[in-house]
Amino acid sequence: MSSKPLKQIHLAAHFPGVNNTTVWSDPAAGSHIDFDSFIHFARTAERAKFDFLFLAEGLRLREQGGEIYDLDVVGRPDTFTVLAALAAVTDRLGLTGTINSTFNEPYEVARQFATLDHLSEGRAAWNVVTSWDAFTGENFRRGGFLPREDRYSRAQEFLATATELFDSWDGSEIAADAGSGTFLRNARAGVFAHRGRHFDIEGRFNVPRSPQGRPVIFQAGDSEEGREFAAAGADAIFGRYGTLDAGREFYADVKGRLARHGRTHDQLKILPAATFVLGDTDAEAREIAHEVRRLQVSGQTAIKFLEHVWNRDLSAYDPDGPLPETDPLVGENTIALGRASVRQFRDPLATARQWRELARAKNLSIRELVIATTADQTFVGSAATIAGSIDALVQADAADGFILVPHITPGGLDAFADSVVPLLQERGVFRTEYEGTTLRDHLGLAVPAPASTPAPAPAPVS
Amino acid sequence: MSVSSSSPAPLHLAVALDGAGRHPAAWREPGARPAELFTARYWAGLASEAETGLLDFITFEDGLALQSSSPTGSDERTDRVRGRLDAVLTAARVAPLTRRIGLVPAVTATHTEPFHISKAIATPDHVSRGRAGLRIQVSGLAHEASHFGRRTAPFADGELYAEAADHVEVVRRLWDSWEDDAEIRNVATGRFVDREKLHHIDFEGRHFSVRGPSITPRPPQGQPVVSASGAGEASYALIARSAEVGYVAAHDGDGARAAVAAIRRAREATGATAEPLHLFGELTVFLDADAPAAAARLERLDALAGLPHGDGGTAFTGSPGQLADLLLERRAAGLSGFLLRPGVIAHDLPAITRSLVPELQRRGAFRHAYEADTLRGLLGLERPANRYARPAARPAA
Numbered sequence: 001m002s003s004k005p006l007k008q009i010h011l012a013a014h015f016p017g018v019n020n021t022t023v024w025s026d027p028a029a030g031s032h033i034d035f036d037s038f039i040h041f042a043r044t045a046e047r048a049k050f051d052f053l054f055l056a057e058g059l060r061l062r063e064q065g066g067e068i069y070d071l072d073v074v075g076r077p078d079t080f081t082v083l084a085a086l087a088a089v090t091d092r093l094g095l096t097g098t099i100n101s102t103f104n105e106p107y108e109v110a111r112q113f114a115t116l117d118h119l120s121e122g123r124a125a126w127n128v129v130t131s132w133d134a135f136t137g138e139n140f141r142r143g144g145f146l147p148r149e150d151r152y153s154r155a156q157e158f159l160a161t162a163t164e165l166f167d168s169w170d171g172s173e174i175a176a177d178a179g180s181g182t183f184l185r186n187a188r189a190g191v192f193a194h195r196g197r198h199f200d201i202e203g204r205f206n207v208p209r210s211p212q213g214r215p216v217i218f219q220a221g222d223s224e225e226g227r228e229f230a231a232a233g234a235d236a237i238f239g240r241y242g243t244l245d246a247g248r249e250f251y252a253d254v255k256g257r258l259a260r261h262g263r264t265h266d267q268l269k270i271l272p273a274a275t276f277v278l279g280d281t282d283a284e285a286r287e288i289a290h291e292v293r294r295l296q297v298s299g300q301t302a303i304k305f306l307e308h309v310w311n312r313d314l315s316a317y318d319p320d321g322p323l324p325e326t327d328p329l330v331g332e333n334t335i336a337l338g339r340a341s342v343r344q345f346r347d348p349l350a351t352a353r354q355w356r357e358l359a360r361a362k363n364l365s366i367r368e369l370v371i372a373t374t375a376d377q378t379f380v381g382s383a384a385t386i387a388g389s390i391d392a393l394v395q396a397d398a399a400d401g402f403i404l405v406p407h408i409t410p411g412g413l414d415a416f417a418d419s420v421v422p423l424l425q426e427r428g429v430f431r432t433e434y435e436g437t438t439l440r441d442h443l444g445l446a447v448p449a450p451a452s453t454p455a456p457a458p459a460p461v462s
Numbered sequence: 463m464s465v466s467s468s469s470p471a472p473l474h475l476a477v478a479l480d481g482a483g484r485h486p487a488a489w490r491e492p493g494a495r496p497a498e499l500f501t502a503r504y505w506a507g508l509a510s511e512a513e514t515g516l517l518d519f520i521t522f523e524d525g526l527a528l529q530s531s532s533p534t535g536s537d538e539r540t541d542r543v544r545g546r547l548d549a550v551l552t553a554a555r556v557a558p559l560t561r562r563i564g565l566v567p568a569v570t571a572t573h574t575e576p577f578h579i580s581k582a583i584a585t586p587d588h589v590s591r592g593r594a595g596l597r598i599q600v601s602g603l604a605h606e607a608s609h610f611g612r613r614t615a616p617f618a619d620g621e622l623y624a625e626a627a628d629h630v631e632v633v634r635r636l637w638d639s640w641e642d643d644a645e646i647r648n649v650a651t652g653r654f655v656d657r658e659k660l661h662h663i664d665f666e667g668r669h670f671s672v673r674g675p676s677i678t679p680r681p682p683q684g685q686p687v688v689s690a691s692g693a694g695e696a697s698y699a700l701i702a703r704s705a706e707v708g709y710v711a712a713h714d715g716d717g718a719r720a721a722v723a724a725i726r727r728a729r730e731a732t733g734a735t736a737e738p739l740h741l742f743g744e745l746t747v748f749l750d751a752d753a754p755a756a757a758a759r760l761e762r763l764d765a766l767a768g769l770p771h772g773d774g775g776t777a778f779t780g781s782p783g784q785l786a787d788l789l790l791e792r793r794a795a796g797l798s799g800f801l802l803r804p805g806v807i808a809h810d811l812p813a814i815t816r817s818l819v820p821e822l823q824r825r826g827a828f829r830h831a832y833e834a835d836t837l838r839g840l841l842g843l844e845r846p847a848n849r850y851a852r853p854a855a856r857p858a859a
């Protein structure tokens with residue numbers, strides 16, 4: 001045994017969403033909208049002493065082949081308001097919301113996060129995403145307006161601007177002294193001015209500094225620009241890689257970027273998305289996992305998935321038959337809209353070639369191929385096996401913890417909370433009680449001091 | 463509902479909550495808890511007090527600028543409440559802690575995206591099982607526009623209100639963009655939704671073009687309750703076209719009567735007269751055991767604030783009994799309810815719930831128990847049919 005102290009694991013719960021990992025056809029699957037589902041899910045996560053609950057977001061219903069995609073769960077509540085409501089039924093659990101930096105404005109979003117942080121007594125976090133597509137833009141005043149290459153430049157300036165707004169109050173302004181009649185100690189609380197390429201705004205921010213100073217910042221996105229964005233300013237990454245090798249590579253890459261931004265190793269937590277299937281034994285878990293994969297990838301789902309790569313209508317193909325011999329349509333993907341996964345296939349011809357080879361070698365049908373190549377469960381096994389795998393990955397620096405995405409709403413976390421968490425606690429790698437009250441406390445992040453913003457001089461704009 | 467001529471239809475009552483109260487010195491009063499204005503505990507307490515009084519709903523006032531005593535820009539006063547939480551989130555935070563009362567946050571149409579607002583109001587409606595609404599407002603303030611940087615003030619009033627009406631239209635279409643039974647979970651066909659029951663809204667207007675559908679399923683009320691304040695013709699047109707509840711601030715019965723008539727005329731012009739429209743009188747209230755006590759309190763507050771509280775003559779000082787007289791008399795102007803602004807929340811909110819309400823109940827003019835579990839239900843409004851739903855096939859005549 002090495003003398004290296006055990007790393008403490010961070011765990012979070014992703015409310016099952018609108019993707020094909022959510023098995024809605026299971027009789028145990030409940031509502032994904034009813035607030036009772038959110039209460040159940042959040043309270044389970046809190047009972048298990050998880051760091052936070054995580055919500056994804058999409059601002060347009062997915063469409064494929066010109067029609068609304070109807071094979072997966074469709075619909076979700078508004079991120080901010082459902083998190084605000086959850087603050088009323090939980091005490092410690094962090095509340096992380098995905099909010100897009102392209103289809104929002106800094107003043108409003110900063111206000112909403114500062115409010116959420118107040119209303120939850122310091123439990124708010126913001127997963128800054130940058131989807132920019134014109135398809136989503138059709139739901140907003142200004143339509144689709146951002147070239148792809150500008151998505152992170154806007155995101156960076158958005159976050160910088162929001163930070164200026166958060167920091168426009170340092171937390172010492174409110175005296176609320178009824179006797180003397182002094183409400184504010186500082187007459188200029190909230191003064192800000194930001195002039196930049198994407199935002200040119202000034203005035204007074206109207207929410208006083210919140211318990212965490214600023215919300216915790218998450219990044220999700222895997223490109224070079226995304227990794228830099230995270231290294232420069234995020235507190236945590238919602239990552240993609242839950243396996244040992246890919247995880248370690250990603251971990252080393254992103255953590256290796258921190259020093260250049262004057263930051264230390266522990267200022268950025270890497271938390272990949274992870275799915276799991278529990279059984280009484282490993283063998284049973286594998287059987288259940290196989291069944292879950294069949295439910296996640298129906299024949300129709302497999303065809304639709306293949307269309308993401310082929311970029312053409314494949315509805316005439318038999319999911320239990322071989323892959324199409326025709327090649328993918330190269331160029332802008334027009335078949336599937338509103339899906340991040342489409343962008344994973346940067347070279348569809350190569351992907352198609354690879355898949356055909358794999359299918360021939362293993363004699364796989366379309367459906368079997370899709371099952372084999374898409375999001376396999378990260379953790380499959382008995383509670384002991386899963387606890388061991390999670391611990392091993394974290395100790396090996398493939399991650400700092402995981403954001404668990406159960407496949408059933410809302411009870412999909414229950415068994416994990418009851419069986420895996422106690423084993424991690426026995427190993428001494430996961431808390432048995434919350435040590436603090438805020439999400440920053442749970443993640444071991446310091447409350448940021450407000451950047452000292454000198455009172456802005458009226459900058460002439462040419 | 464059958465109402466005899468001796469006991470007129472019960473009044474609807476709402477309270478407007480903002481900081482420590484309408485009076486600028488309210489935060490200095492005993493019990494005001496000014497250091498807690500930014501906590502959930504404070505707002506939950508107020509909502510629960512209002513619910514104890516069986517009020518129809520509470521509004522959460524808001525704005526996208528720091529409060530200011532100047533109508534044209536920010537001030538540097540340190541003796542007034544400055545800062546407030548986002549109203550929509552505050553309403554959502556309170557929703558799980560209340561059971562019957564309606565929750566109506568203010569929303570500024572001028573600077574927000576209707577797509578975001580639609581789901582942000584639908585969600586507390588889901589959380590509260592049908593008790594959400596919104597109070598739509600506009601902002602022509604240059605210093606508020608500079609927080610967004612997208613456009614420069616001034617804006618013409620008519621333009622602002624026309625944009626707000628489009629905003630509400632988009633929001634309403636998005637609420638209807640899911641039919642109630644769109645989610646089918648058909649295991650046999652693998653279909654989670656019936657996409658025939660999800661609709662693009664395809665709104666095209668001067669300020670918005672929005673495609674839809676919403677990402678959030680239709681809220682329990684179908685259409686949460688939309689309300690707006692009336693102050694001048696342009697706002698009357700918004701109320702007439704877009705609202706289920708309009709607030710009318712008037713100095714006296716005649717003023718209220720004139721405003722009501724103007725809004726009703728505007729309503730007729732829209733052709734929507736079949737839909738019920740509540741008009742509420744809007745009043746700031748200072749309630750005490752008797753009129754001299756209330757006047758003395760207001761005087762003391764004015765002295766603290768350093769100037770008389772100008773609420774344009776729409777402030778009431780007096781006893782709960784006198785206020786009950788006024789409300790019942792003012793109702794003859796065509797008002798079905800009132801939005802009361804507590805001068806000092808710590809004092810006047812409990813005076814409303816514990817003295818005014820019992821007084822109105824004694825006179826047969828206010829409910830003794832919540833008679834419905836949605837806000838529309840409390841206001842006697844039907845749950846609207848979905849504009850996109852094809853009428854169910856009717857048997858041939």
Ligand SMILES: Cc1cc2nc3c(=O)[nH]c(=O)nc-3n(C[C@H](O)[C@H](O)[C@H](O)COP(=O)(O)O)c2cc1C
Pocket residue numbers: 055056057058098100128129130131220221222223224225226227238239240273340
């Ligand atoms: C694990 C993960 C989760 C994501 N979740 C969301 C989401 O909920 N909403 C969204 O709009 N985008 C989401 N994204 C998409 C990214 O935010 C988006 O692709 C990105 O910002 C574009 O940057 P990239 O090119 O760096 O990936 C997610 C991405 C990853 C890797």
